[in-house]
Amino acid sequence: MGAWGTNTFDNDEALDWVQELATCDDHSLIIDTLNKVADNTDEYCEAPDCCRALAAAEVVAGIKNGARDDHPEGIRTWLEFNCQTSNPKLFKLALAAIDRIKTRSELKDLWDDADEASQWYDAVEDLERRIKQGRFG
16 A cells, blocks of 8 residues: 655655656756646646645745755755756746646545545645745745
């Protein structure tokens, strides 16, 4: 059985995405991952894509505010070597992906049916707040 919890990195999809990030030395994976959700023209974004997009949004928050203790080691390492350059479009893209996840996604629907839904929404809203109110905001 895979990992599943209310925080961004409490699932296998996000953790697998962190391993992909380790092979990337620019923002391309982050942008591609966020675009898959933010630019999705379908009504419904699949849960695995949403989990990966939230992980990418955590990296964007880390670019803005620095790594957090609860970030996986792969995120902290990537930020150490790659957050010197920032792309303001990343912040808007991350916020668009989060909005899509919170309003029209399989992940939202799954959490709406769970007892821990309020904890998941709190974690997503905290992530959104960190992107909006970071040191460059």
